[in-house]
Amino acid sequence: MRLLNINTTKTRQVLSSSMMALVLSLTMTSGHTAADISQTYNDSCAACHDSGALNAIKKGDSAQWQRLIKQKGMPALINSVKGGMIQMPAGGLCNNCSDDDYQKLIEYMSK
Template identity: 40%
Template sequence: MKKSLAALLFSAVLVGTAQADALEDRYNRTCAICHAAGAAGAPRTGDADTWNKRIEEKGMDTLIENAKNGIKAMPPKGMCFDCSDEDFKALIELMAKPKS
């Protein structure tokens, strides 16, 4: 029983790590182009104050719609043409995390 539980927990950790790696890869292929440096006024990745202010003022649904439809210099889909709403939410949350 203990071995089964340990294997299950280990599997959950591996799945979570794989999902985090996939999200980081997607960020690097799409969002980082502008958000890493703050190009054209894009909120910078890791600038938690700026991101949290936007999330509070506009709401996550609006930020997702902006990502899908484009806003200012950001093209529609922000270069993530296969992203779902859940993907955009996860990417926004990733960019909103303070840099460690």
Template identity: 40%
Template sequence: MISLSLLRRATPWCLAVTAWAGLTGCQPAASVTPSDTEVLAAETRRPADAALAAKYERSCLSCHGVRGSAPLTGYAPHWTPRLAQGMPTLLAHTREGLRGMPAMGLCHDCSDDELRALITFMSTGQ
């Protein structure tokens, strides 16, 4: 049986790890590493709509189209856990910014519809 004192000693440690994980933006998805081929595919993906593609290139691509801390465009293992939050939450996080992501994903002239379309494109790759 685990003694109460052991549990008491373990608790601050668990909290410290949780706080650290939160600060570093350590999500389950971040632990999955895309291959070079998958990163190359992400670099070349663009939204089909030309106007949206221009905004994507100007704003989201530099973080989401390369290997880094942002979920990679079109790479399902990075997006599946985030999609589970639902579009309203994803949109709110994009508008407000989330840890390493600046507000509006740096697209200050993007409408909500455009941000939704960009999120759908980035999370599905199409």
């Protein structure tokens, strides 16, 4: 078995560039900032939660959101979003949201 020789300058440059690209991509996809959550809300949730369409709890209706969070718990709410409901498509129109993103979106709407 022959081992790879990584002592050449070219090989080190390629490995260094690859590692930097990996670090940057992980940094860019490691979660949304508050501004991103606002934009994600506008892109994915606002159509129903701004107006209350299809009986969606309106953004900013803290009393109803807090009641729902207390009643179901955050993990169950996240699972409801991920699985969808009769009136809401699976993922709530956010195809690339993580569980953490869904929690941040729920918290954002509840304020």
